[in-house]
Structure formats: C-alpha cells, structure tokens
Amino acid sequence: MSTFKPRDWGSHAPYIAPGYKSTLLRGPTQAPLAIKSGLTESTGPRFAPASVRELDFDLTKNGLVNGEPLGERIVVHGRVMDTDGRPQPNTLVEIWQANAAGRYVHKVDQHDAPLDPNFRGSGRCFTDDQGNYKFYTIKPGAYPWGNHFNAWRPNHIHISLFGPGFSTRLVTQMYFPGDPLLDLDPIFLGTEDAAARERLIAKFSIDKTEEGFALGYQFDIVLRGRNGTPMEN
Amino acid sequence: MAYGETPSQTVGPYFAYGLTAGQYAYDFTDIADPTVAGPDAAGEHIRITGTVFDGEGNPVNDAMIEIWQADANGNYNEKPVDVSATDFRGLGRCGTGTDAQNRFWFDTVKPGVVADAGAPFVNVIIFMRGMLVHAFTRFYFDDEADRNAKDPVLQSVPENRRDTLIAKRVETPTGIEYRIDIHMQGDAETVFFDV
Numbered sequence: 001m002s003t004f005k006p007r008d009w010g011s012h013a014p015y016i017a018p019g020y021k022s023t024l025l026r027g028p029t030q031a032p033l034a035i036k037s038g039l040t041e042s043t044g045p046r047f048a049p050a051s052v053r054e055l056d057f058d059l060t061k062n063g064l065v066n067g068e069p070l071g072e073r074i075v076v077h078g079r080v081m082d083t084d085g086r087p088q089p090n091t092l093v094e095i096w097q098a099n100a101a102g103r104y105v106h107k108v109d110q111h112d113a114p115l116d117p118n119f120r121g122s123g124r125c126f127t128d129d130q131g132n133y134k135f136y137t138i139k140p141g142a143y144p145w146g147n148h149f150n151a152w153r154p155n156h157i158h159i160s161l162f163g164p165g166f167s168t169r170l171v172t173q174m175y176f177p178g179d180p181l182l183d184l185d186p187i188f189l190g191t192e193d194a195a196a197r198e199r200l201i202a203k204f205s206i207d208k209t210e211e212g213f214a215l216g217y218q219f220d221i222v223l224r225g226r227n228g229t230p231m232e233n
Numbered sequence: 234m235a236y237g238e239t240p241s242q243t244v245g246p247y248f249a250y251g252l253t254a255g256q257y258a259y260d261f262t263d264i265a266d267p268t269v270a271g272p273d274a275a276g277e278h279i280r281i282t283g284t285v286f287d288g289e290g291n292p293v294n295d296a297m298i299e300i301w302q303a304d305a306n307g308n309y310n311e312k313p314v315d316v317s318a319t320d321f322r323g324l325g326r327c328g329t330g331t332d333a334q335n336r337f338w339f340d341t342v343k344p345g346v347v348a349d350a351g352a353p354f355v356n357v358i359i360f361m362r363g364m365l366v367h368a369f370t371r372f373y374f375d376d377e378a379d380r381n382a383k384d385p386v387l388q389s390v391p392e393n394r395r396d397t398l399i400a401k402r403v404e405t406p407t408g409i410e411y412r413i414d415i416h417m418q419g420d421a422e423t424v425f426f427d428v
Contacts, residue, residue: 007427011238013365020243022363025288026417032368032427035386038349040309040356041428045301045324048313051264085235092264096251105259106247108295108330122251122261158245160252166301166356167428171367173242190365191240199239222236 002226003037004167005083011196019186021147037167037227044165047092049126056124059095059137063120070116071100071138073214076174076202080131080161083225087131094160095135096122102141111143136214142181154181154188163223174219175201241367244360246295253297253328263316265326269300269341271319276305276342279409281372281400284336285329285359288418292335295362298415300325300339300372302355307345343374351384352377354398359415368425372413375401390424397423 015027035041055062060069080088098104098121101113105121119138127133142152156173163170175182182188182201191197199222208216244252254261270278281300285293301324303309310323327337344353354371373381381387387395400411415423 008238012241015364015366015368017365020363020365023365024363026293026361026363027365028368028422028425029288029418030422030425032425033390034427035389037428039347040303040350043301043309045265045310045314046312047264048315051313051316053262056262081236083236083238094251094264096248098247104247105250107257109247120250120259120261122254122259124264158242158248158251160244166358167369169299169358169367170239170241171244171360172239187243187365190242196237196240199237200242221239224238 002228003042004165004224005227007224008083010193011191013190013192017186017190020190023190041167042165044162044168046090051092052124052126057135059097059119059121059123059135061136062123063118065117067118069099069119069138071119071141073136074139074217075134075136075208075210075214076157076217076219077132077134077205077208078219078221080127080133080163080221080223082223086225087127088163088223089127089129089131091127091131091161091163092124093127093133094124095137095157097137097140097157098143100138100141102143113141113143139176139215147186152181152184154179154185159221161221161223168223170221170223172221173200176217177201177204241365243362243365244297246362248297248360249328249330253326256328256331265299265314265316265322265324267325267327267339269302269323269325269339270304270321273319274304274321274342276345277409278340279343279411280338280340281355281411281413282336282338283400283412283414284334285361285415286417290419292329293361293417294330294335296329296337297360298327298329298337299358299360300341300355302341303344303347305342305345307347307353309347346380350386352380352387354384354387369428370415370423370425371398372400372411373398374411375399386426394424397421
C-alpha cells in the first residue's frame with residue numbers, strides 16, 4: 001500500500017475567499033499542519049455493490065410519482081482518474097442538484113421556483129473497471145442566493161467521491177460550458193487558478209448525446225495520485 | 234504530473250437529501266450514517282458528540298462531519314462498508330441540522346491503536362457551506378494521556394493547540410460519551426491537518 005501525493009493546493013481555493021462571504025467566518029484561519037502519511041492516510045472506505053440500487057444512477061427515473069420530470073434530459077459521462085492518469089475503478093460517486101427550475105428538494109430552500117413532484121435530484125453510481133461513470137439527469141436551473149445583490153449560482157451538479165483513500169476525499173461541482181454566470185460566481189471563482197477552474201466545466205459531447213433522448217456531457221474527475229515508493233512500516 | 238487535480242467546491246447548504254438522507258428524513262438510501270459501529274461490534278461502545286462553531290461562536294447548523302476509524306483492535310475495515318451492518322463499519326456521516334442543539338454524534342467503539350500510531354484516534358473530515366475545501370482533523374481521547382504523549386502526530390502539534398484535538402470522557406446515564414467541539418476560527422481554532 002503506497003501513500004498519496006500531497007494535495008496540490010494550487011488547484012484548490014483558499015479557505016478564506018472574501019468574495020464568497022460565508023467563508024469569512026467558516027474557513028480555518030491557520031494553515032493546515034502537514035503530517036507524515038502513514039497507515040491511516042493510505043486507507044479508506046470501500047463500498048459494497050448493494051450500496052447502489054438499479055435506478056440510483058438515473059435521476060430522470062428515481063423520483064417518479066405521477067409523470068416525468070420537467071426539463072432538459074442530459075446524460076453525464078466521465079472518467080475518474082488520478083493525476084498520473086490511472087483510472088480509479090469501483091469508486092462510489094454521489095450526486096445531488098436542483099431541478100430544472102433551480103429549486104432544491106431540501107426543506108430549507110425557499111427559492112420561489114416550483115418543486116417538481118417527479119424529480120428528487122439525488123443519486124449515486126460506481127465507476128466501472130476502467131474508471132468510467134455515467135448518470136442520467138435533468139439539467140439543473142440557475143438560482144438566486146444571498147451572497148450579494150443579484151447573486152445567481154450557475155447551473156451545477158454537486159459530486160462527491162471518496163476515491164481510493166480517506167485522504168483522496170473530494171466534493172466538487174460540475175458546471176456547464178458557456179454559462180455566463182460562471183465569471184460572476186464567487187464559488188467558482190474561489191479557485192484562483194484559471195486552468196484549474198476550467199477543470200470544473202463539463203464538455204458538451206455530440207458523441208455522448210443520445211439521439212432523440214438526452215444531450216451528452218463529459219466530466220472527468222482527477223484525484224490525487226500515489227507515491228511511487230511503498231510506505232515504510 | 235500528467236493531469237491537474239479537480240478543484241474542491243463547497244458542499245453547499247442543501248446536501249442532506251443526497252448525502253444524509255435517512256438522518257434528515259428524505260426518501261433516499263444511505264451509504265453511511267451516524268452509526269460507525271453497531272451493537273455487535275467488539276470493543277467499548279461510546280458516543281462521540283460535539284458542536285461546530287463559526288468564527289463568531291455560533292453553532293453551525295449545516296455542517297456535515299465524516300469519521301473513519303480503526304476497530305477496537307486497531308485495524309481499519311478492509312471489507313466494503315455496509316450501512317446495514319450491525320457490527321463494525323468504520324465510516325460514519327452526520328449532519329448538524331437535525332439535533333436541537335445542532336450537535337453531531339457518532340455511535341461507535343473506542344478504536345485500538347493503529348500499528349504506526351502511538352494513541353487511539355478517529356479521523357475526521359468537516360464539510361459545510363462556506364468551506365470551499367473540506368478540512369481534516371483527528372479526535373484523540375483525554376483518558377489516554379500516556380499513549381497521547383507517544384503519538385507522533387499529536388506530539389507534532391504545538392503544545393498550546395493540542396487540547397483542540399482531545400475529546401473529554403463523560404459518563405452519562407445512557408453510556409460513555411466523548412465530547413469535543415470543532416472551532417473553525419478564534420482562540421480555540423481546531424488544528425486541521427494537510428493529509
């Protein structure tokens with residue numbers, strides 16, 4: 001069992017990003033303390049196949065009550081790999097999002113947009129042996145939030161992964177190409193490195209688009225790679 | 234490095250129907266919940282509980298905490314985590330939005346000492362609205378002073394900040410609790426690790 005390469009902090013936002021006001025009281029102010037990776041850092045949870053049920057990967061079908069969900073059907077394909085390009089097989093991917101009108105099922109969301117009785121907006125899937133995953137959903141709508149006057153979040157899907165170890169844990173958001181709200185969004189802009197920010201934007205794919213059914217997007221996810229030398233015990 | 238890491242983004246305020254559905258009574262299954270070790274797990278059964286505070290000292294009611302720990306023998310679970318298992322699972326997940334005082338809680342067993350550590354501890358990750366990147370910390374135990382003194386990670390923490398990592402044992406009518414609060418900022422800011 002080898003340890004993981006250090007997190008590349010240049011790819012990530014700082015804990016305090018003043019444009020995103022909630023960080024001001026919630027982001028740690030002291031630099032995280034580096035510790036030598038050991039047995040603990042190389043371990044992490046694995047999940048049984050039964051953790052994902054048949055319709056969990058299809059958000060267009062896993063919340064049906066009395067009809068079809070409204071909105072633009074999409075299919076998201078992606079590959080989970082590490083920074084060395086190694087595929088990450090059998091990795092659990094958890095997703096949640098707003099509906100087409102920009103409204104979350106969550107009880108706290110008071111945005112004045114309709115709930116969709118046939119869309120819950122959460123699901124999960126595993127990557128296959130090659131690290132590929134796929135889920136069907138409805139393109140989420142933009143919605144207003146209270147960060148500043150006329151603040152709107154771009155269309156996005158929340159994605160959560162463990163990867164091969166507890167230290168490779170990642171929660172991110174997938175955005176859509178050409179969204180004019182991206183350059184106005186302090187959460188997206190919290191990632192200061194422009195090249196890193198681009199990695200948060202899915203690519204439209206006509207090849208992945210399913211004729212007459214769903215627009216296709218590709219969103220690859222890159223987790224930390226492993227150190228080449230095995231850990232000293 | 235052939236590929237750049239995908240940047241972290243905040244979990245936001247509305248994670249519960251995706252990540253902690255059972256706890257928040259949404260119609261979706263769970264892959265983890267506040268039970269890290271069920272009643273059939275070997276070891277001393279304990280509850281770990283506390284509050285997350287922001288920089289103004291207010292409880293955070295929309296944080297999600299995950300813990301990953303070794304079993305009573307100091308071994309991490311190599312079997313797939315099964316949220317229906319009544320024995321040791323190793324992984325726990327709890328949101329701070331359902332308890333009246335906005336506490337997190339985990340029902341678990343006291344971990345044994347991992348082979349390359351000096352003292353027992355649980356690994357912790359904190360997520361919330363207002364955090365663009367999650368933060369890692371550890372909970373150690375206050376009744377393990379001798380072993381804590383030998384733990385390389387705990388000893389690498391400046392002495393005046395070590396207390397932020399040490400949970401306090403309390404005997405309650407319902408069993409043993411270890412209490413520890415997480416302070417995101419301020420004089421008692423929790424020590425977070427770059428792991």
